[in-house]
Amino acid sequence: xxxxxxxxxxxxxxxxxxxxxxxxxxxxxxxxxxxxxxxxxxxxxxxxxxxxxxxxxxxxxxxxxxxxxxxxxxxxxxxxxxxxxxxxxxxxxxxxxxxxxxxxxxxxxxxxxxx
Amino acid sequence: xxxxxxxxxxxxxxxxxxxxxxxxxxxxxxxxxxxxxxxxxxxxxxxxxxxxxxxxxxxxxxxxxxxxxxxxxxxxxxxxxxxxxxxxxxxxxxxxxxxxxxxxxxxxxxxxxx
Numbered sequence: 001x002x003x004x005x006x007x008x009x010x011x012x013x014x015x016x017x018x019x020x021x022x023x024x025x026x027x028x029x030x031x032x033x034x035x036x037x038x039x040x041x042x043x044x045x046x047x048x049x050x051x052x053x054x055x056x057x058x059x060x061x062x063x064x065x066x067x068x069x070x071x072x073x074x075x076x077x078x079x080x081x082x083x084x085x086x087x088x089x090x091x092x093x094x095x096x097x098x099x100x101x102x103x104x105x106x107x108x109x110x111x112x113x114x115x
Numbered sequence: 116x117x118x119x120x121x122x123x124x125x126x127x128x129x130x131x132x133x134x135x136x137x138x139x140x141x142x143x144x145x146x147x148x149x150x151x152x153x154x155x156x157x158x159x160x161x162x163x164x165x166x167x168x169x170x171x172x173x174x175x176x177x178x179x180x181x182x183x184x185x186x187x188x189x190x191x192x193x194x195x196x197x198x199x200x201x202x203x204x205x206x207x208x209x210x211x212x213x214x215x216x217x218x219x220x221x222x223x224x225x226x227x228x229x
Contacts, residue, residue, distance in 0.1 A: 004158060033216075037222075040221065040222075042119075042218075042219050042220060042222075043206075043222075045216045056216065093158075093159075099215050100146070100147045100166075100208050100215050101147040101166045101208070103161050103164075104217070106160070108158040109158060
């Protein structure tokens, strides 16, 4: 069974440009999460989808970030326009269920560098 | 709010040395506690977890015991290998308001030399 995949693995863009990150969860996982880790700091929650619906987007930093999950399968996270402080590693995770002890399965992350 | 504090790295050890990575947490209620590991070029993988006080999680020779009295979940391994070189993240969930979204620490990089 394929794990969570993310594309691209690396992206280098200039300030003001747009970038779209993609996440393909494990097949059959209704729950999909986005996280971000700024260099050397904690992994921070961004948002959570249940199928195609946003369950919790309390971690989204501002309206330059837009996440979608059309059809409840893969998800995209668009940053427009990108700023320097958006640099970091963006992780996607998925799970079949949700709960305090449910295991989330993470992708390898997309390293975003904004110059 | 909830938080997790890990010892800063990198931790550099020789093969077969004993490993301890400290993790303490601040949370209301009774969270579940986790250790995740990220090997180079890969995503985070759950290493072990404990869901209640005094539980011990174990996997691949690693162990951690949920200590409510000291609010700690220290990761230990008796004899590390070069292949254990990775970044280790301590996390909690299910504390405030029953949230299922994990709160992570900053990660501790482990480097094991032959």
